[in-house]
Each structure stands twice: as C-alpha cells, then as structure tokens.
Amino acid sequence: MTADLTALAATLPDGALLTDPDVTAGYRQDWAADPNAGTPLAVVRATCTEDVQAVMRWATAHRVPVVPRGAGSGLSGGSSAVDGGIVLTTEKMRAITVDPVTRVAVVQPGLLNAAVKRAVAEHGLWYPPDPSSFEICSIGGNAATNAGGLCCVKYGVTTDYVLGLQVVLADGTAVRLGGPRLKDVAGLSLTKLFVGSEGTLGVITEITLRLIPAQSPASTLVASFESVQDAADAVLAITRTMRPAMLEFMDQASINAVEDSVRMGLNRNARALLLAQSDAPGAAAAAEIATMVAACESHGATEVFATDDPEEGEAFTAARRAVFPAVQALGTLLLEDVGVPMDALPRLITGVEEIAGDCDVLICVVAHAGDGNTHPLIVFDPTDPGEVDRAHLAFGRVMDLAVALGGTITGEHGVGRLKRDWLPNQLGEDVMELTRRIKTALDPDGILNPGAILK
C-alpha cells in the first residue's frame, strides 16, 4: 500500500479500504460487464457519510478518480472501475427508518430496493418503483440512475419518489437537499438534478423517499398475438384511454427463453405477448381489465387470459422479470434500453426486428410497453468475432433508430460508459455543452465517475 493510501486508510474504519487484487477484481465491473473496465487502486466499503467524505477529501487532494457503486447491478457500465481510481461502494450502508405519519422513509443507499419495499410494507405503505432487478439492486443505485420498472407506467419512476438527498460533493462537503416535505420549491431543484446523475456530480449517502398506501390487489391479463405490430397497436389502444398498473411486452424469443427456464405455460407459438395489470379499487379493476381485453381482441389477440387472483398474476410478473436471466442463458448480451414517444412504439418494435435480420443476430425484445421503453436484448457468441461485430453494429443501430423516431438511447438504465458515445447524437452539442458546464461547476477536477455520461 502506498503512503498516500495508508493515510486514507487511517481515516476509515478497519477493513473499509481493500487493496487485495483478488477482492478488488470483484469491483471492476457491474452487470454490464464492460470489457474496458479499469483496475482500481483500491475499493472503499463506506459505512457512513463521514467515510464517503473522507474518501472525497483524499481524492480531491490527490486528484484520484472515484467511481461510486451501489449493488453493482447497473446495466450501462456506470460503475466500471477506472484505472488507478477508487471504487467507493455503499453496500454496507443499509439503515432505514420509516415514519408512517409523515409517510416517508429515510434510507441509506446500500439497502436493496426489495428491502425498502419490505420495510415500508410493515407499516402498510408502498414504495412503488420496481426495476426488474429489484431483489438485487440498491436504492442508492436506483436514485443515481433514476431507475424505472414495471409499475412506472402508472406510478412514475424513482425521481417521483425522492423528496430529499444527502450528497457528498467532490471536495467532501456533505449537503442536505430537499427533505420530508411533499411540496418544497425553496431554491433550485437540486434534489432532482442529483437523481439520475450517475455519480458524476456527487455521492448519495442518504435518501428520503415518499411512500404511498399499499397497492390494491391487482388483476392480471395475458394476451397473445400473431404479430408484434398487432401487440404494439393494442398497447396504443389501451394507453389512449386508461392507465394500467403494468403493461409489458414480450416477443417470441423472450417467451421461449422464459419457458425454457421457468415453464409458465406461456404460448410458445405467439409472436408477441402482452402482460397487463389493473389495481383499480373494487369493481373498477374488472372494468379496466374488460377495457384491455377488448383492446387486445380488436387488435387481433389470438388468446386472452384474465385473472383476479393476485398470486397467479404475480407468477406472470415473475416470468416477465425472469427474461433477462433467461436470455442470458442463450449467450452474451448487449442490453438495450431505448424508448420512444408512444405513437412510435410500433415502428420501434418492428424496426428492431428488421435490424436483427439485417445484422443476422438474435434480438429478444421485452418492453415496458405502456411507457414506450423497450429492452432489445442482443444475444451473441463472444467467441465468434464476426458475430461480436454484428452485435455491436446492431447495438448502435437500435439507438440510432430510437433517436430517429424522436426517442431516447436510455429510458431507465442510464448512459454509463456503454452508451456515452451515442449521447451527443440524442442531445445535440448545445445540450452537451450545458451538461459539461454543470459538471465542471460541481466537479472542477473531474474526479467523480470520470468517463460516465461524459467522455
């Protein structure tokens, strides 16, 4: 250990600073498995805000890059290690307090999303955002990426539930932004600026979450289609008139990957499947389900199944959440996360089919269809150099297609390092310049997650 690192270790609890290469190797990559991830100088497992401050003060003094990391489940390489930098993980910071009268939870960033949901459920409350990875992703990572999920189509994304943050800035200053107030416009919307900033502006060390009363039991609909266009048209017919609590799309390859792994009895011959829920109270749920059944049938659904049994519905939802791991069994993945304005959803989905054909590569598509956010999963054999090239070509072409349709290169995963090169194409040079001005104002030495979002 260098003298400098020894000085840092002295400011931290015993065992918080790790330099054993066998240990630090486990912190080089997140789930995106960025092949260009660097080798960190050290990993710090912070136990409290003061630890994070100590790291940032030291990093500023020594001009050392710091990559903040939650549970490492990111899908865009937002926490790929940087050569010679510190990986600062909040995985040990897992405290939570729930106030059922004020209806907020104050949470440390390392707590898993599922643990937040469980803790607040004990008070009859609900924290809605539900990334598919909710059992393994941290709430800090959710805030850093402004994570989405399945129920967001009705209940909104992470930023809609973040009332306040404690953030450690580049120089080690800890600031409190917002707080447990449902409405607060005092000063600039700094809380909202830090949500989704992917660790490039500061390190989140505490989050104040807005909670709502527990969700009503959901009724569920599963509809099969002979074409992806029909399914996408049915989605628009539904979202024009109502707000489902979930509206998910799976293509044939995804259906079969899931059936191969969990055997739900999904229709393997369907070209597309929609999975929708209503959590409207009382008899209103049946009315909403009936509206969605009618929309599916009038757009060519070949099979429609509905149930008001919450457990049966949850089994279908679990099947949908199982798509990522199920498709991973087929090969190495490039995970897309493109979104479009709702009216362009059919063109995006059929366009991805064309790209798969053109590039001669398998692309499984699952989508949070109700908000236009799709996940084309590009599957390739990493030992076949030609296929690797074609997969990367498809990866870029899908993003280009989304932008051409007025969409976004990332709906909920973040830009990280894997999508950084496509960001200027979406935002344009003036917005990139605006972004750099804010980055420079808050991180003048460029030590906070360098290479994420911006080059």
Next chain:
Amino acid sequence: MTADLTALAATLPDGALLTDPDVTAGYRQDWAADPNAGTPLAVVRATCTEDVQAVMRWATAHRVPVVPRGAGSGLSGGSSAVDGGIVLTTEKMRAITVDPVTRVAVVQPGLLNAAVKRAVAEHGLWYPPDPSSFEICSIGGNAATNAGGLCCVKYGVTTDYVLGLQVVLADGTAVRLGGPRLKDVAGLSLTKLFVGSEGTLGVITEITLRLIPAQSPASTLVASFESVQDAADAVLAITRTMRPAMLEFMDQASINAVEDSVRMGLNRNARALLLAQSDAPGAAAAAEIATMVAACESHGATEVFATDDPEEGEAFTAARRAVFPAVQALGTLLLEDVGVPMDALPRLITGVEEIAGDCDVLICVVAHAGDGNTHPLIVFDPTDPGEVDRAHLAFGRVMDLAVALGGTITGEHGVGRLKRDWLPNQLGEDVMELTRRIKTALDPDGILNPGAILK
C-alpha cells in the same frame, strides 16, 4: 429610445418592444406587489423563441438584466422589474398542440393554465396541476415556479408533468431538453433543473406536458371543527391511510371572508373547515368518503356533509379558491406559503395562531393540508406604520417557525424576491454555495432575473 434599444427593436416584430412609461409601469410588479420593484428600461412582448433569443443576445452584449414574466400572477415577486432592465413577457406566446396518442401537449409559455386544461379536455385528457389562480396564471410561470395546487396531494406538482422544455439560455442559445418520452434518463436531469428555477437559469419558450385520462367525477366532503388542532389531527388520520384527490383546510377568518364575498352557506362559527374529495372510480369513491367521514368524526368534527354531485363539489372548491381574493378585500396581504412534514402540520397551524396573537395582526389560514402546504395570509392596513411593521414581523416569524419544524419557506409559490432573505436559513450556506455555482455556470454575467432566489 437609446441607440442600443433601437438596435434591439430592429431585431423584433413591430410593436414588440415597449418603452412608453404608462405601458411599462404595468409590468413593474406581479401580484406580490413588491414595493421595491424597479423601473424597467423596456418591456418586450415576445412572439416566438427567436424573439426571446434576440433579447438575450442583446442583453448579454450590453450586460442588461432581463426579468422573464408570464401572466404576472406570481406571489413572491419573482417577476418584479429591475431598474434599467428588460421585462421579457411571454404573454403573447399561446400556441398549443395536443397529441392524444402520445398523450402529450406541446405548449407555449404564455397560455393560461385553464386554457391548457380546456384544450386537452377536448381529447378526453387531463392536465392535473391546478393552482388556485389557474384561470389567470400561465403555464410558463407554472413551470418556472414548479407550481402546485389543490389536486397535487394525489396527482403531484408541475414538475411531475413536464417531460420537456425549450429554454433560451443567457447568451441566446436555444436548447431542447427532454421531450415527449415518458421515461428518459439520457444525460443529466436538466429539464427538472429548469423547472422551478424562476427565470434565473434561462427563459422557457416551450413546454412538453404529460397528460393523463380525464379525472373521474369527484365526491366531496365538507367537515367543520371547533378547533384548528382537531382539524389538523383529522388531516393526519386521513393521509396515514389513503390518498384523497383534494384535502384543503380553511380557518374561521377564511371561512368568513369567503362567506362575505360568495355566500356558500359555510358554517361561520366553525373554527376550521376541511374540504376533501375522492375521485376513486365507481363504488370506491363512496368507500373513500366514508373513511374520511369517520376520520373527521373521530377527531371531533361538529358537522360533516358529503355529496357525490360533482357540481355541488365544484361549488365548494370554487369557494376555497376564492379565499385569496376574498381576504384581499380585508386589507393588504402578505402571502405566506410555508410547508412542513405532515407530522408537524398541527404544530404549524397552531403556531401561526400564536404568532398572530403575539404580533397583534390578522392571519387567515388556508392550506393544501393533505400535503402540509399552508398559506397564512397576513392582513394589514398599509396606512398604519405600526401594523405594517407587525405584519412584516409575523411574515418572517411564520417562515422561521416552518424551518424550525423541518419545513420550507415556500411550498409552491417560489422564493422570488420577497422570501430571498430567508432562503439561507432553510438551505444552509453549503447549499447556497452550490446554488451559486450552478447559477454562475449558466448565467456568468448574472443578467437572468437578478435578485430572484439569490441576492
């Protein structure tokens, strides 16, 4: 007109630049009637984004302050004119296009909130945020202040509906942020940063709004109480268990001011009144109303009236909205807008009563009680210097009380110029410094609404 102004006029449509003192005097103040408002050099009535760009380019070249202005209904002096500056009003920019498939509206900033609601209602859609002033305030001002309203307790505030913005920066560059995508995390959350920035970072020239299906007809409850504490306790009993579509509080002075002006038949002897709505679908509304009736009765309500007639309910809502103008008939007002975490609501409301007594001044209290956002209206006789002083003392003490209770000096009106001196007390010096860094990065010459939010 100076040579410089003549040069500016030449870049604008005929009649857009106004210098007649009789005309420009009407643009010195907003509804806050800031006594320290300055005298502008000129007023520009922009007709399009390019006009705004022309003004900002000219202002940057000549280091002239620009105060952006919507409908002038602001309550914190956010658009008080600055001596020697330009007042840049967007009141002429009123175009709107509604896309019912994508379910967004693209709106120019000068369109009134009520006109936005009407235009989208033609497509069976709803833009929820509803400031009490919705018939006279502009959507641009709503975005600039992150305005709230009555239905926000269930449906959220302006920022929750702003998907995208076009903004003209200090140097005249026009940028597009976000867009008609329900989920988009590409880059920093710049859209959210500009919402609520009160014209200090840029001038909003176009807004892309998220719309939702039309609201179900609402059922309404009116409950009278013998003490404000009882009413506040009933509010907590309601918000712990459910999400009303509206939950408003009026104290006795407000009730009587309204009765004096609109004669609704409200109980003049009640010390406090709650007005609540449920818009749950079908039979669920009756269940929600029953829950609220029970909460009111178990907290000492002396009279409870419920109706499922939407028109009757709207009459009560209109009475609540009439409080500001009704109380204005009693004297000159200092309008408070303090909010607290829900558990502190009873202490805030009773504390305001004590301040009124201590300062020997009338304070009428109305509140968006369901989200802890209160409007103590301090009434004074401007010709009585002693009372003027006591009113201003009370104004500051109410904000101090809110901050001491963990609250905010402004829940929905904005800081503007009238609350600027109290902002550091809430945010602390480190957050003020962070705010200044962002302001300087985006407006290095300090020409955008100088004096608002920051000194």
